[in-house]
Amino acid sequence: MLTQTDPLLRILAAASRSCPRSIVQQSCAPPARRQWHRSLQTGPVNRSQTPDFAFAFDIDGVLLRSSNPLPHARQALTLLQRLRIPFILLTNGGGRHERDRVAELSRLLSIQISPSMFVQSHTPFADLIDQTDQHDKTKMPLKDKTVLVCGGDGDDCRQVAESYGFTSVVTPADIITSTPTLWPFTSPQSYTTHARPLPHPIYNPSSTSPTHLTISSIFVFADPRDWALDTQLIIDILLSQRGVLGTTRSHSVPTQDHSASNVPLYFSNPDLHWASQYHIPRLGQGGFKAAFMGVWKETHRGIPLEGKTIGKPSQETYAFAEKRLVKHRRELLGTPKGETVGLRKVYMVGDNPLSDIQGGNTYLSPLGSVWNTILVRTGVYNDREIPPHKPTVTVDGVWDAVKWALEREGWPTDEIERQLA
Ligand SMILES: [Mg+2]
Known part of the structure; x- marks a missing residue:
């Protein structure tokens, strides 16, 4: 609510006193004022x-x-x-x-x-939907490939990604409910309300399926709610054969030549802390990224991983x-x-x-x-x-x-x- 001390109230009240019929009426102002009256008008703006x-x-x-x-x-x-x-x-x-x-x-x-x-x-992720992989002979745009979206409450971030144009979005909820053994310390029951069936089954050595879940890109849209599950899952995908979850590379520890994953990893926010209602700042997505990078560094002998981080x-x-x-x-x-x-x-x-x-x-x-x-x-x-x-x-x-x-x-x-x- 406006108060007598509100600066806008003073300005608009002054405008009303000066031009009682309308603040857009220019004739009541001397030439020096007209710029302001024209600026306050609600009609088309003069180019000048x-x-x-x-x-x-x-x-x-x-x-x-x-x-x-x-x-x-x-x-x-x-x-x-x-x-x-x-x-x-x-x-x-x-x-x-x-x-x-x-x-x-x-x-x-x-x-x-x-x-x-x-x-x-994560809004700039919308610009990536038409991106193609130069090594992909099909030239299929990213929006038509399967991507992993991490972070946020429930199914919110999946729905945001779909609103950007991504047509096949998988979340950690889908994966843990499909294959609880992937991370046995997380209860799948807490994810069943928003999990969806996977587009293809996860690879395992006894699988007879001709197709398997293949992740083309990983997007951390917002702060992960289960850091451990998401960390394990992202590492599994980065170490898989071209994003086929359940596979591993021929060498469990990549050499320098293979340090970069074939699957791009994107973070949306580098902020280490954020101000919540608690009196001490809380760890944000930048905290998750630091923790993830720490695990990666420990498990891969210091070989850096180049994840892309957007956000201010x-x-x-x-x-x-x-x-x-x-x-x-x-x-x-x-x-x-x-x-x-x-x-x-x-x-x-x-x-x-x-x-x-x-x-x-x-x-x-x-x-x-x-x-x-x-x-x-x-x-x-x-x-x-x-x-x-x-x-x-x-x-x-x-x-x-x-x-x-x-x-x-x-x-x-x-x-x-x-x-x-
Ligand atoms: Mg701020």
């Missing part, structure tokens, strides 16, 4: 006023804290929507369908957000986010394809120097846009630390971040208040 900058916001610690909106988060986003300045939400969270998460965020923040404005840790601060995730931002900007502002003056600058607003700030600082845009980073004090960072990655600026919260960036772009919020008062 099109903002060439945009925002990307982290969610946890910037907009929300344990599902509770942080001060002025809603107002900051509402102001940008009123000004028709594009923004997206870019989070390392995940494990749920983008549509459901966006609906929840819209409710919590009391603003309208569309899935096209939202990128979570990776180049891949920022490139995907920028594509989403450009597409959303085009939809919002009606700027045509091939526009020569496009997105010039992006402000990444985050609370984590190791993901938000590092990623924004190191991202190299293929479009030539410049990313600036704004570190806020409402999340994991506090002033007692020297941030390992220096932001463009550090401010108290998301409202200050938006205000600072707008003023830097010549859209000063104080000026809005003063001119409209």
